[in-house]
Amino acid sequence: MTAPLLEVTDLRVEFDTYGGTVHAVRGVSFNVEPGETLAIVGESGCGKSVTVQSIMGLIPMPPGRITAGHARLRGHDILRSKRIDGADIRGGEVGMIFQDPMTSLNPTMTIGDQIAETLIVHRRYTVKQAADRAVELLASTRIPDAAKRARQYPFEFSGGMLQRSMIAMAIACQPKILIADEPTTALDVTIQAQILDLLQDLQRETGMAIILITHDLGVVARMADRVNVMYAGEIVERGTAEDIFYRSAHPYTLGLRDAMPSNNLARSHRLQPIDGSPPDLFAPPVGCGYFARCPHAMLICRGERPPLFGLDSGHASRCWLQHEDAGRSIERLHTARRPATATQSPT
């Protein structure tokens, strides 16, 4: 097997604050293969954004600090140096789009100039070439009237159009990986559907890998080939989208699913919230991060950090229940859930 496109091993990130040191990312490892979509899903504060920001070198240091780990892009360590063969990977081999396009774009430059800038910096285009290419890129993200739009400023664009412009900018240098950090969270569902379609089409055309950061399990189901579920700075479960949605082997993932009204959940069934709140990452728990909220917690979970137990090809769960001595299989975990779900069939 060839080396993965991106290989992140044991990444640890801390932030110094007045209140102490926040252990935001606590040993995260994952791979990204060419052309796949990897979703990193979790709630606010779980470290999903910090993970990709450290890969992109966007963590302000200080107060941030990468205390351990490696991130290798095609075998080159990019945590220490953002340059491979003299070229900055950011905006070149790795593109990134952000949650809030309005604040991520420069309000004093035209959209066309902002896209062209990437090409001038990374690909040494002339100003004229870059401007022409910028219009083509805008058109490829299905912005109508691209030539005219390229001469406009961000305030003249709607949220959906801004996100398209951000995508045009991110793919300008034909990146091998596109990192999308909550790309549709600020958008309405109909616009979200358009942007997700666009990302999938572009991926099909260019073969780039997408790392999708999101908290929305609906978006994950729609986009992801593989999923990393993060909680309290760790990956607690990983697997294919089917593993995570149909054969989940971690109580947190199951808890998330039960807290949402799935489309066939009748009104008479109550949602099952996850009680409590995530642990304090100033002093992260010694054992399992989910211990305090877990309905299946055992003695060992308090004192010993569970390793990632491999289940079958690629599916792994950071939960002591998967230990062979725990005597509780995934099936037991699932039958402990809400009894009947399908009571209302869609008409």
Place this chain on the structure above:
Amino acid sequence: MTALIVADKLTKHFAIGGNQVVHALDGVSLTIAEKEIVGLVGESGSGKSTFGKALVGLHDKTSGTVTYRGEQLPQQYTPLDFQRHAQRMQMIFQDPYSSLNPRMTVGEIIGEGLRLHSDKSTAEVRERVADWLQRVGLEPDHMSRYPHEFSGGQRQRIGIARALILEPEFVVCDEPISALDVSVQAQVVNLLDDLKASLGLTLLFIAHDLSMVRYVSDRMAVMYLGSLVEIGPAERVFYDPQHPYSQLLVGSNPEPDPATERARKGTEVIGEIPSPVNIPPGCRFANRCPAAMDICRVTRPELKLLKDSSGPERLVACHLFE
């Protein structure tokens, strides 16, 4: 079922200078029955929040009326009107961070309504605040703390306690869970559910999360660019939307199920919601509608009872059904 609150052709325009007018609400009529939960969905800029605020008097009305238990509410509220109506109508706001005064303690925030609208003594107010803190799942001794000491979900509980301590009959929940994480959303929805059952509340639940609105509401109303395009029992509207816009909205809603999502065809959505400034005549959805006809660009469709057998109270505003 008796009607609790009736909006009739409620219209709210904002003048933005240069002879331009934002048509935030254009002739919205909606009847909410006692103890009913009506979910209001639509994209940002469709006028959902303006409608909620106009109902409880936080916006004055350009035209149209709101009738509460047969009594017509004023076009523009005076402080005295707020004094009179606040005990019956309350609002829960979207952003639990900006809707709580950071310089007031939680006890002051929750108790303010009682101090203004009742003749209870300070001790009685404290007692009620303590009681309500417990009812929303917080501790009575949280009373002396400030909002910044609480998480988003806890703040939303404070907002709920503030709205409900006057024991109103009607509450507008303006995106009460949008700012919260999934696991916390369920806590807040269950809390609202319990309080609704114990207090007999009537709710207007404004949200853009269709799955949640479907789950929470008795009826669902779909809004587009300041007008209602469809109303009906929540399950029916969600599983069998009739108006082309409702179909688009429901069709864009991603479900947490990979098999369903992979089987989904790419959405054929054209364009975005247009600007609500100086809206052209005819149906507001006509320029994006895949089924638009000539008449749609000329005449504005009215909400009409759906003729076929798809159940009671399905109203759709579309020329296709005439």
